[in-house]
Amino acid sequence: MDAVLRGTVVYVFLLIIFRISGKRSLGQVTTFDFVLLLIIAETTQQALLGDDFSVTNSFLLIVTLVTIDIGLSLLKRHSQRLDRMLEGTPLLIVEHGRPLEEYMKKARIDEQEVMQAARELQGLERLDQIKYAVLERNGDITIVPKQETK
Amino acid sequence: MDAKVEERAARTLQLAQDLALQRRDWILQRVGWILLGLVVIGALLGLFGAGPLSKAVAGRQEGELWVEYRRFWRLQSTMDLQINVGAAAVTGRQVRIRISRAYLESASLERIVPQPQRVEVGPEFFTYTFDTEAPGQPVAMMLAIEATLPGPLTGKIALKRGPQVEFTHFIYP
Numbered sequence: 001m002d003a004v005l006r007g008t009v010v011y012v013f014l015l016i017i018f019r020i021s022g023k024r025s026l027g028q029v030t031t032f033d034f035v036l037l038l039i040i041a042e043t044t045q046q047a048l049l050g051d052d053f054s055v056t057n058s059f060l061l062i063v064t065l066v067t068i069d070i071g072l073s074l075l076k077r078h079s080q081r082l083d084r085m086l087e088g089t090p091l092l093i094v095e096h097g098r099p100l101e102e103y104m105k106k107a108r109i110d111e112q113e114v115m116q117a118a119r120e121l122q123g124l125e126r127l128d129q130i131k132y133a134v135l136e137r138n139g140d141i142t143i144v145p146k147q148e149t150k
Numbered sequence: 151m152d153a154k155v156e157e158r159a160a161r162t163l164q165l166a167q168d169l170a171l172q173r174r175d176w177i178l179q180r181v182g183w184i185l186l187g188l189v190v191i192g193a194l195l196g197l198f199g200a201g202p203l204s205k206a207v208a209g210r211q212e213g214e215l216w217v218e219y220r221r222f223w224r225l226q227s228t229m230d231l232q233i234n235v236g237a238a239a240v241t242g243r244q245v246r247i248r249i250s251r252a253y254l255e256s257a258s259l260e261r262i263v264p265q266p267q268r269v270e271v272g273p274e275f276f277t278y279t280f281d282t283e284a285p286g287q288p289v290a291m292m293l294a295i296e297a298t299l300p301g302p303l304t305g306k307i308a309l310k311r312g313p314q315v316e317f318t319h320f321i322y323p
Contacts, residue, residue, distance in 0.1 A: 016182075019179075019182075020178075020179055020182030020183065020185075020186065022179055050226075051226065084168060084171055085171075088172070088175060089166065089167055089168045089171055089172055089175075090165055090166065090167060091167065091169075091172060092155060092159045092163070092165060092167060095155065095158070095159075100155065102151075106176050107176075132159075132162075132163055134163070134165060144163070
């Protein structure tokens with residue numbers, strides 16, 4: 001019983017924490033973010049296992065976590081609302097070369113990050129070559145370039 | 151502005167934006183940040199364990215009997231408890247302290263310093279007897295306690311034929 005409760009509580013807690021911290025924490029992981037994630041994993045592990053290091057306990061935990069995950073993914077398929085609540089929605093941040101400043105500020109994205117994505121993904125040089133830039137639900141920025149008319 | 155952007159994006163990009171929800175999200179996020187900050191400050195102050203808010207004394211300090219305890223502590227981690235007996239209450243060569251059985255049932259007594267001379271069991275209380283160096287000197291005993299159940303944990307400590315103090319810890323899971 002303990003393992004299931006622990007697993008559920010930790011799952012929900014982490015879900016809330018990562019949702020609060022915002023998209024920026026998940027996309028574009030810097031080296032330090034990565035280290036932070038490792039520390040979080042290490043810290044969580046102790047709370048999850050408690051003082052029971054048996055194989056059964058760890059199996060029960062894994063089963064609990066995976067079951068919740070499957071259950072939620074099924075629920076999300078049924079309810080678009082729940083899906084949007086848990087995963088967020090994509091956000092348009094550049095439209096026809098014009099940055100939508102307010103959204104970018106709220107989403108904690110700056111122009112340089114958009115340009116970085118534009119260079120990486122499309123080899124673009126300037127903001128006005130971007131038709132659309134979208135902050136996706138997983139925190140990535142995707143770019144639709146303007147069609148060059150020659 | 152939201153509705154227009156949303157409409158244009160949906161038409162040309164097939165992008166399922168929901169700016170109303172997005173805005174709610176942002177507000178909740180900022181509320182969440184404040185809450186996280188408050189948790190950190192609370193933790194520093196001792197709301198979840200060690201810290202000034204957690205330190206407490208039951209009974210009258212410098213009286214016959216007072217206990218220094220922690221208001222907030224956590225499951226399965228050791229907390230200190232100090233039982234103080236004032237000079238006025240140390241009359242003979244022995245001090246006898248009673249600790250409620252209910253308390254020791256939901257918390258394990260990891261350590262007691264110094265070791266008692268004798269322990270007697272009763273239906274409600276366990277009585278610990280300590281030899282003292284000389285009468286008329288205040289003494290103190292240090293206990294290390296580990297709570298085994300979450301929630302409020304009430305202890306009663308008394309002097310044999312003397313005052314009794316009662317205190318409650320809140321144990322976080």
